[in-house]
Amino acid sequence: MIRVQQEDFDVGAEMARLTAGRTGIGGVACFVGLVRDVAGGDAVAAMTLEHYPGMTEKALARIVAEAEARWPLDGVVVVHRYGRLLPGDRIVLVATASGHREAAFESCAFLMDWLKTKAPFWKREETPAGERWVAARAEDDAAAARWKAGES
Amino acid sequence: MIRVQQEDFDVGAEMARLTAGRTGIGGVACFVGLVRDVAGGDAVAAMTLEHYPGMTEKALARIVAEAEARWPLDGVVVVHRYGRLLPGDRIVLVATASGHREAAFESCAFLMDWLKTKAPFWKREETPAGERWVAARAEDDAAAARWKAGES
């Protein structure tokens, strides 16, 4: 299930929904990304996420399909927020359910890595020096590239 | 925070507690292990977890300390249940908070791998053929061993 929304999400409810009424799932891995109060040494008062409605959902669906092709998954949840968020606010939830924990962990990390480099979101930070757009990180490109070998 | 308990836990509440009032955390990785309804091709009606009170808490504390020594973590939660559980029931929760997602993911996977091989829990399954103790898996030993290089 993929959702792009302004409002916050309930981590426990999302994870419970993934496994509700199902008894063949061995484990659920999950990652929640949060707004940090500091970036590049500067205080961050708020962060605004902009996205490309229409393309965002398609890009996320493609990334999820790729994860499902690579690992035996019993379910995937991706929820990504947009709009203005404050430090400590949740930005994104990725959760993957599988019979085996290795598949759950790996696919969850994969989804985050690809989402960071292949989904059309942009972050703007409010700092004491003014507003600035967050630059793409080379580490994120490298993290996404490590899954490349098996790319379909 | 480490807890060994018979009762269920609330995943959302545990994750929220990890980050409550803190704004420097970039992400939380989490894993929830569940009772599967099948094992080795046999239906599992229930699973009973036995543990070694006293040693369990010490072993988990040591594993958590090792994770904290290896990764820059802002918080760790481990909750492990014991007693009789049914398919779909939660067994274990591991959650790690960090400024960086790589540290959160890796430490969470590490904790699960070490917990499976270094914490004194034993599982007994109820199957149509009777009760049987779960045998240790070679894959779990291998998963735990991959973190060995840097073992302190």
Added chain:
Amino acid sequence: MKLLYFAWLKQRIGVAEETVAPPAEVRTVAALVDWLRARGPGYAQAFADLSTIRVAVNQEFARLDAAIGPDDEVALFPPVTGG
């Protein structure tokens, strides 16, 4: 042709979205960007360094040499930073 701009590209150009009708010889994203540059200083500044520009054609990532036509939706934006 529908154009969309995001993040700082949108701010420099000053619009989020516009419909344009470039001449027939504009058949690739690169040619479109060249044509846009001549539209004003905001465009010229936004497209000063192509290494910082990413492209989607009809909501799929594409390269600067991707072919485009009058019915396409072309989006121009900096590298993504979500998650």
Added chain:
Amino acid sequence: MKLLYFAWLKQRIGVAEETVAPPAEVRTVAALVDWLRARGPGYAQAFADLSTIRVAVNQEFARLDAAIGPDDEVALFPPVTGG
């Protein structure tokens, strides 16, 4: 010396916990296991294959050659399977 047994070891031996006073020459876990084997068929069966036995002395994992004394808590159990 306090002994604890877990999982199928406990079931085969028939007790979860007991206090024993082995002779002074029993100074290691291995010697203790040898001494226990002679206590009855349940023990002999439980300790038939030492490769399936794990040990903790005073709630820390230990090896079969670990030294033990009268005041120690010694636990014997199969490989762990939690998580």
